[in-house]
Amino acid sequence: MSAVKSLAEVVLVVEDMERSLSFYRDVLGLSVISPPGLSATFLRIGAPGRGVPQQIVLVPRSAPSSAERARVLHHIGLEVAPEDFESERARLQTQGFALRTGQHPFMPVDAFYLDDPDGNEIEIATWRGQ
Numbered sequence: 001m002s003a004v005k006s007l008a009e010v011v012l013v014v015e016d017m018e019r020s021l022s023f024y025r026d027v028l029g030l031s032v033i034s035p036p037g038l039s040a041t042f043l044r045i046g047a048p049g050r051g052v053p054q055q056i057v058l059v060p061r062s063a064p065s066s067a068e069r070a071r072v073l074h075h076i077g078l079e080v081a082p083e084d085f086e087s088e089r090a091r092l093q094t095q096g097f098a099l100r101t102g103q104h105p106f107m108p109v110d111a112f113y114l115d116d117p118d119g120n121e122i123e124i125a126t127w128r129g130q
Contacts, residue, residue: 002091003084008125009042011057011074017041020058030056038105051127052079052109075113075121085110085126092124 014020021041024030030043033053039062045054059074080088089112093099100113102123111125 003080003088004078004124005081006052006079007054008052008077008079008123009055009057010076011040011059013061013072013074014058015061017058017060024056024058035106040105042106052077052107052125073120075123077111077123077125080124080126082126082128085124088124 012020021032024043025032030045032041033044033055034040034042039060041058043056043058045056055077057074089099092114097114102111102113104111104125108128109125110128111123113121113123115121
């Protein structure tokens, strides 16, 4: 049985960062939580809480490869509890998925990535606290 407990993020590839930021921040009222200077912009959905914040992440399209030209969804992030992180990794490896690691640019999150059958990237993340 899966240990996934919530949706952590949806990461969108955007053509015009300012236009998209204006929509998600100013029209929908999401709060920017990423520090200045990152190429991506992280926007929190809802009030701050414990664990991985639910978020929309905007990633600018830059020098796209042919596979990325049509892609607008960068990846989907799913949260698991810290105590389930390693067992979830092992469970997915046992099922034959090739897992990749990654490091979050500013939050204390551990994560690994895999692809669904259609090639969509899925992030499995856990909050390790501060």
